[in-house]
Amino acid sequence: MSLPKPWIKSNNLKRGDILALEVQRDLSLVIHPALKPRDTARFITVEVDADEHIDAIFRTVIGCYLNGYSDIELHSNRIFSVAQQTAIRNLVKSLYMRIISSNASSVVLQTLMNESMADIFSGIDRMHLITLSMCNDVVRAMKEWDHELARSVISLEEDVDQFMFFLLRLIRSAAIDPSLATKLGVDMLDCLDLQTLVDLIERVADNVYKVADSVIQLEEYKDAIPAALWGTLLQTTESSFKAYENAIEVFKSSSVEECGLIIDQQYELSKLARSITPFP
Structure with a gap:
């Protein structure tokens, strides 16, 4: 089966990789790379202002989480306030995440979910x-x-x-x-x-x-x-x-x-x- 080179490159495929064929409702076939274990995490860094309200932090983290990021780093331009730190830790519990590193001005969250x-x-x-x-x-x-x-x-x-x-x-x-x-x-x-x-x-x-x-x-x-x-x-x-x-x-x-x-x-x-x- 011949496949377009641009498609192969965009999916980071190499010789020997497995492809999957899926039959659609109209009986057409869709070709896509087979599901691989998560070997590369999607990472994003978010800047947080020192006076940023906890609700804004909530919305930002939830947005990153829902968009599929597995590692989210929150970085403060100064240090996190006690209220911000507490809010982040409470949010982690709600999102099946864990804190893998933290200091006064930075915290990295990682999802525990394997899709x-x-x-x-x-x-x-x-x-x-x-x-x-x-x-x-x-x-x-x-x-x-x-x-x-x-x-x-x-x-x-x-x-x-x-x-x-x-x-x-x-x-x-x-x-x-x-x-x-x-x-x-x-x-x-x-x-x-x-x-x-x-x-x-x-x-x-x-x-x-x-x-x-x-x-x-x-x-x-x-x-x-x-x-x-x-x-x-x-x-x-x-x-x-x-x-x-x-x-x-x-x-x-x-x-x-x-x-x-x-x-x-x-x-x-x-x-x-x-x-x-x-x-x-």
Whole structure:
């Protein structure tokens, strides 16, 4: 098989390297280099101002992480403040990374993830199960006014965020690397749907977090809340979480018919939400 020399050079191929052939939906063939172990890390250095806000540092590191950089060096033009150092260390925990070197003005972060050994669908399942557990626990916290259980729900939201960043990086990498997509068993066209799914699961977890926080904030006023209002809120919450659970199952089964049932549930939820409006 003859291959264009510019293509061979751009992919750093040499004699004896393995190529992979992938059959597309239109039965055409795509040729791409076979997936290799990560032997060269993608490295980037980011300059951080001495007075740079921790939120800006968060956004920068997350952006580098999602764009596939495996080693990220943060370099301060002076020294990192205590707040900046603490923020960086907290962020490392959320991104499956580790600090491999650091001093007063520089820190190097390295990802612990090996894309070729990961499983997108298993990760999504685990992310969903944590979120579903949060849903069930927050309903129980509402029924029993259990503020400790509500706090437990809040703590689980960090685990969902970890999976979100992990999966988004993995999906983005698969979308631009056909060999990785093949290794992971995903169609590159499906990556957009999977990314949307991960975003929506994380959004559900965020909303559950807010419900749990509201339970904690309202506990001291619970005797002043009308029983009918709280009952309607509880019913709406339970129905919403059930619709979420059903939606994930429908997505996994790829059932077009059952999608209609999920849409119908949305209308019922809207009615429940409107029924809360007349309450003072």
